[in-house]
Amino acid sequence: MELKARDKVIAAVLVILAIVVFVGGRYHDNHTNFTTEKWVNSVGNDRQKVLQNLRDRTQFVGMTTEEVKELLGEPEEETEAFLNYPVGIPQGLFGTKADAETEYFVIYLEDGKVTETEVCIAGLLPKESIYRTIGEATEDAVLYPEGTKE
Structure with a gap:
């Protein structure tokens, strides 16, 4: 049975239409408006959803x-x-990026x-950070500078 041209x-x-609805929904999920309440009460990757809006709307320098603590909490x-505020693993079109x-x-x-703000991964954090990854990001990587945390 062959479909007619109209079908x-x-x-x-x-x-x-299904693709547009899916992509639009994923975009909306990943780009929502920042509020202090959303940031402070975030769970998992929730901060990823408001981070760009926060950075677009806020003049941090000065x-x-x-x-800053009043805006973002401790x-x-x-x-x-x-x-340093962890924001989670970046989101892709189909959810969390597997290799991120x-x-x-x-x-x-x-x-x-x-003086400045930056979004970075553990290997690029300031050397004093307890979350800095030293060496390759592997299962046995040291997750903090030696001697700063047990």
Whole structure:
């Protein structure tokens, strides 16, 4: 049984519509508006969903450490030189990227004020970070600088 031309067009339109709905839904899931509540109460990779909106809307340079903490809550890691907030594993079109590493939102400080922000993986974190990966990212990799954490 062969489909008529009209039926082929309808089938093609339905397939395209399904793809648009799927891609649009995934985009929306991964790009939602930032709120302090969403950031502070995040679970798993939830911070990935609001990170871009946060960075687009917030002028971090010049903010004080207290202002950042008021906006983002307490960091996972804090030194005089930086604040570190884990944001999770990046999301792809079909969910979590299989080969991706956990990303961190690092806020660099000088004299208690933000000088720069960066999203990076463990191997690119500041050398003082307890989350920095040293060497190859393998199962037996050292996950922190020797002597800083047991």
